Amino acid sequence: MDKxxxxxxxxxADIHDGAVLMIGGFGGSGSPxxxxxxxxxxxxxxxxxxxxxxxxNNAGNGFVGIAAMIxxxxxxxxxxxxxxSSNAEAFNxxxxxxxxxLELVPQGTLAERIxxxxxxxxxxxxxxxxxxxxxxGKPTEEFDGKHYVQERWLKADxxxxxxxxxxxxxxxxxxxxxxxxxPLMCMAADVTIAQVxxxxxxxxxxPEQVITPGIxxxxxxxVKSPQQEEILVRTGAVH
Amino acid sequence: MTYTKLTNAQIAWRAAQDIxxxxxxxxxxxxPEMVAKFQPEGREAVFHTENGVLGFGQAPAEGSEDWDLxxxxxxxxxxxxxxxxxxxxxxFAMVRGGHLxxxxxxxxxxxxxxxxxxxxxxxxxxxxxxxxxxxxHGAKRVAVITDHVTKDGKPKLVETCTFPLTxxxxxxxVYTSLAVVDIEGxxxxxxxxxxxxxxxxxQALTGATLHxxxxxxxxxxxxx
Numbered sequence: 001m002d003k004x005x006x007x008x009x010x011x012x013a014d015i016h017d018g019a020v021l022m023i024g025g026f027g028g029s030g031s032p033x034x035x036x037x038x039x040x041x042x043x044x045x046x047x048x049x050x051x052x053x054x055x056x057n058n059a060g061n062g063f064v065g066i067a068a069m070i071x072x073x074x075x076x077x078x079x080x081x082x083x084x085s086s087n088a089e090a091f092n093x094x095x096x097x098x099x100x101x102l103e104l105v106p107q108g109t110l111a112e113r114i115x116x117x118x119x120x121x122x123x124x125x126x127x128x129x130x131x132x133x134x135x136x137g138k139p140t141e142e143f144d145g146k147h148y149v150q151e152r153w154l155k156a157d158x159x160x161x162x163x164x165x166x167x168x169x170x171x172x173x174x175x176x177x178x179x180x181x182x183p184l185m186c187m188a189a190d191v192t193i194a195q196v197x198x199x200x201x202x203x204x205x206x207p208e209q210v211i212t213p214g215i216x217x218x219x220x221x222x223v224k225s226p227q228q229e230e231i232l233v234r235t236g237a238v239h
Numbered sequence: 240m241t242y243t244k245l246t247n248a249q250i251a252w253r254a255a256q257d258i259x260x261x262x263x264x265x266x267x268x269x270x271p272e273m274v275a276k277f278q279p280e281g282r283e284a285v286f287h288t289e290n291g292v293l294g295f296g297q298a299p300a301e302g303s304e305d306w307d308l309x310x311x312x313x314x315x316x317x318x319x320x321x322x323x324x325x326x327x328x329x330x331f332a333m334v335r336g337g338h339l340x341x342x343x344x345x346x347x348x349x350x351x352x353x354x355x356x357x358x359x360x361x362x363x364x365x366x367x368x369x370x371x372x373x374x375x376h377g378a379k380r381v382a383v384i385t386d387h388v389t390k391d392g393k394p395k396l397v398e399t400c401t402f403p404l405t406x407x408x409x410x411x412x413v414y415t416s417l418a419v420v421d422i423e424g425x426x427x428x429x430x431x432x433x434x435x436x437x438x439x440x441x442q443a444l445t446g447a448t449l450h451x452x453x454x455x456x457x458x459x460x461x462x463x
Contacts (some may be wrong), residue, residue: 029307081369107369111327112396126376134406176324
């Protein structure tokens with residue numbers, strides 16, 4: 001068993017046109033910036049992958065990461081809860097020009113839809129959004145006198161996530177609040193690709209410290225000293 | 240009569256007085272975050288942020304931020320002893336599952352039946368909802384802190400919200416720049432008001448009937 005891949009380029013080579021792609025992170029925290037940029041580089045060189053649907057809490061910030069994907073023109077649709085940031089110019093321009101679709105999902109519903117997909121649960125009921133415009137067209141039900149909205153699972157073809165430690169079995173840990181959506185997305189995609197700051201042999205992570213068990217992860221690629229998206233945004237970096 | 244409305248800091252101070260020792264609390268992004276500054280002596284609340292942290296403290300000194308350690312507003316935070324990390328599904332299980340004691344949010348409008356509108360004012364621009372629609376469900380107490388009226392003087396406490404709803408019948412108490420108002424049985428019930436504002440003046444600034452079911456206390460807040 002060895003899920004490690006030696007280069008970033010190889011790790012994202014299978015992501016195809018029209019793919020539904022989950023990208024871990026919340027704002028810049030836990031954002032797999034090197035995997036995203038490798039994918040953008042491939043698009044610029046080959047025109048693929050295009051028409052990608054991206055699932056993330058946000059819709060990018062500044063001119064790096066998801067914002068750079070959008071700016072490059074490879075994103076057809078965003079599924080997110082909060083497409084607003086300190087500099088959301090890339091998304092705003094495309095959205096207001098009708099050049100990108102948006103499915104707006106409440107944050108907790110987004111997380112639970114992803115978790116449900118990973119857990120094999122096609123739909124669930126939540127009180128969130130009942131009576132609001134985000135519940136229009138969705139079935140509702142009353143349980144014990146309270147109203148709930150039916151929400152469906154959210155699956156993806158690929159997930160790209162950022163871990164701290166990873167081993168060759170795909171077991172992962174995360175750094176600080178960089179955990180956020182990453183463990184859920186690992187579960188919900190057909191193929192999960194993790195970049196980790198340190199790749200170790202099986203046994204190199206204390207089993208009690210494993211956050212994402214390797215069964216949810218397909219490929220691990222080591223990126224020593226990864227860049228931090230928020231710092232890139234604040235220093236005006238452009239990819 | 241002339242009166243001086245409370246500052247935002249004073250509204251936040253008043254809301255903080257109702258947070259008990261040991262409470263688990265979520266503060267909305269922006270103005271509600273100020274409530275954390277005014278915890279009464281001897282009480283310790285544990286603050287929750289949607290992106291997966293319990294037990295965070297103040298912002299770090301400028302230059303010592305770690306941008307993997309942020310709150311839901313994407314601001315850098317620090318941890319207090321006893322803090323924990325968790326993923327987003329667990330974070331919102333805490334929210335919807337009834338585990339939070341208090342959620343405090345801002346508002347565009349609050350209706351007398353407890354409906355809240357706080358996520359967008361119309362259909363133009365880029366919509367963004369974040370965790371607001373989740374937060375209004377599940378916390379044992381959902382409170383709002385807000386100016387009593389809008390910037391152009393229109394009531395924020397109304398019979399029916401005209402802006403898009405965040406949640407239905409979810410708010411139980413409103414702390415404003417003029418008063419403390421509970422929502423009970425589909426009515427606004429006045430609990431406290433500034434001593435210098437008359438009932439008639441307060442009612443004139445409120446878009447639905449203010450009821451009373453006993454004495455109305457003075458809303459008394461220190462200079463901050």
